[in-house]
Amino acid sequence: MNALTSVKSSSVLPSELVSRFDLYPENKRRPVNKTLFKNDYFQLTYNVREDSMALSSRGDLVYSAIPYDTARNYIQRAAIQYLLHPEEVQRYIESHKTNLEKYLMLSIFQVMNKRVDKDSAEVVQAYNAIFEQPLFMIQILGRLLQHDETGPLSANLPGKFLFTENVKTGISGYISEFLNFVVQLTHALPITTDGKNIQLLETAVQTHLFDEHTMYKRLTFDSDIQPALALLPQEVKQTIEESMLVTKESVPANNKPLLRSEYGKELSEIRKNYVAHSTDPNELMKYFENVHSTENTNLVNVVSDMHTIDGKFPFTNNHFNILVGDISDSHVENEDIRGIYVLGNHELVDVLPDSRYKKGEQWDKWRPFFEEHWFKVLLVNPDESWYLLPPGDHVYYEVVKGEVEKRFPRVNLLNNSSLVHNGIRYIGLTIPVAQVRRKKQQQRFILKALKELLAEDYEIPTVIVSHAPLFNELSMLSPKSNAYNKEYVCTEPEIETLFEQYNILGAVHGHHHIPPSSGRFKKVIFAGKELFVVCSIYSSMNTGFDLMSLIDLSRGYNGN
Structure with missing residues (x-):
């Protein structure tokens, strides 16, 4: 099917729509994708298995x-x-x-x-x-x-x-x-659409x-x-x-x-x-010129993957920012921005001195890693090194943290640590990339870090932030994406138990460069409760997503 858009319908399909299945004979031989409505060139289908609707052209029409x-x-x-x-x-x-x-x-x-x-x-x-x-x-x-x-x-x-x-x-x-x-x-x-996303009218308000x-x-x-x-x-x-x-x-x-x-x-x-x-x-x-305003007024502003290449921080926000990695590819500095920051894979290269010369005091702090295979590859060909990186508790990330903090003095870099802001606990885990090949090792690290950081405080509303998503269950990446790997699922039952026991509202990630127009959050069911998942990459017309509305809704959902 030549899908144009597909979004979770967010509720059980109303009976008035289910009854439409009988209007189209092809539905008798389609166990999954049922036609809801069509004309000569387009159709709306419902995926029974995923509880989602998709708008698509019917094949003959050329875009x-x-x-x-x-x-x-x-x-x-x-x-x-x-x-x-x-x-x-x-x-x-x-x-x-x-x-x-x-x-x-x-x-x-x-x-x-x-x-x-x-x-x-x-x-x-x-x-x-x-x-x-x-x-x-x-x-x-x-x-x-x-x-x-x-x-x-x-x-x-x-x-x-x-x-x-x-x-x-x-x-x-x-x-x-x-x-x-x-x-x-x-x-x-009873359907509403913005041309890409499609939704039941009754759930659009919520x-x-x-x-x-x-x-x-x-x-x-x-x-x-x-x-x-x-x-x-x-x-x-x-x-x-x-x-x-x-x-x-x-x-x-x-x-x-x-x-x-x-x-x-x-x-x-x-x-x-x-x-x-x-x-x-x-x-x-x-x-080209950026014709949009660079001022952002979000109270809790989430942004990731800016990959700034001109040495300038591209927007201003005087409130609390959550910088979800891959912020700079050009040694960006900003003395004014406040909030928290987690490391992405591009920070691991951006902090290094000129790699053509490995002499002088500026290289002293990096010498302990010179013999590491992953570090050698990182210096020569970063794109080939990402999946060789050590787990998030490696000492290298602490050294990188120190360098980033020099450039952003008012930001708290959370390298497997936490911070409370306005009654919300933010846990920042260092997950620069999705380690599919070493999933068990990665999830043992996640479990250990969460146990230590959640500690004995079961009630405080908590948001978990990492550059790459923790696992597929808490990821915005579509299964239809070429970057999606079905093996990157949560296989550590104790992680799910922690989510059951603690007041975790949701997770925030970046990394996959999901266009903001695809939607910057979704609601998922994990560990038996509803959580939000947010991915907010940067673009000139989108300098971040305000997390406060989701936090308020989620706190209400959890009865706080």
Whole structure:
């Protein structure tokens, strides 16, 4: 199944939805994925085994003729935002004008082999064209959301940013059918969606996938989409209005979707002969501006995996921060930031002196590790060393801690230690990477550290923080991810017993670079009780997640 989005439904499926299984004959031969709703191009299915819903295309519909186009989820979210508040979408795009001009200049060069400046007629015309075509505007918003979350784009820029080239990609047809389906879906079933995440309407109020500072909102049956409909092409508007009556849609004549049944062979050849020429976003960041505010006001702000490469701490927060590792790749210092910090794998390299020279006093503290195989590999090829690293109680991490503390004097680095802030105990465990190959050794370390740090205080609300997740049961990583390893489960029953006995509210991790738009927390059942799991990586439009709402909800859940 070509899944677009899948999110736990957070409750038993209502009987009114279960009864819909009988409407679709294919459900008789599908023991797991049951169809709940479908039209010619999309379907909503329910996974009985995982109690989750997934929105997917039905196979014939092509999202984009651009090879390896990774923006689909961003563009779907953009489509919902356009339906809900088109004026805000235009303002968001206009706020990115400087960066858009760079993209347009590069796009024009790639098409015409002509260098132009931002004030040229070509750039001005291409920029204005964005606001003349609503379906194209939706795409531009999606590209900007991707830019802000994962970094600058570099491949196939003309098809993404020039309307004259974009009309060949089929994306506008995809968007028109997607809009048609989600409106039809939300008017037929008690479902709400933001274009990526999908949820039962009755549980949406209790579940907060995004914090109040983001621009993401959800479409429901009573959303006011009339202002947006008035701006869309007439044939798209008419189709959506018919969908609101839950009637069979017509295919917009001027926004015909790209179908594999018609263009499959041609698309296969394009992909087969495609030569990737994209550039790492980190290398391009210096050419673009961050148009978002760098001030963060979260009271308990969780952020991880900033991987700062310019030597500058990228945001300000005057409250309590939880820095969940991989903060710096450029010897970053910050005298103002307060809170706690746990070590990630990149800190283990970032603190080292220039590895080309192993002489002088600056290397004295590292000499005890020179003969260690893992340290030799760490110096030469860090990416090959991660799974050779010693367990989290090794003396090396204490030396690294000392170096990090010099750079962040107001932060408490928790190297298998704890700190109480406003009545919440934070336990920081040093787990730089997921040690799947040495899982038993890793979990013996976790058990020993937790026993010592939890001690005899069973009642204090506690949050456990580590860079890599403790194990799969307390991880945000999707089983569908290439990084997921099904063997990384909790096999130490005493750890589960500790979670049963103590007032542990949840766990916080980073490491896996899960996009914030995928949701930065979830609720899980572990050790017989509900816990939260949080992963909050950094992006220019997301400088952290406020943990306070989850803490308050969890304390209520636990009766405190």
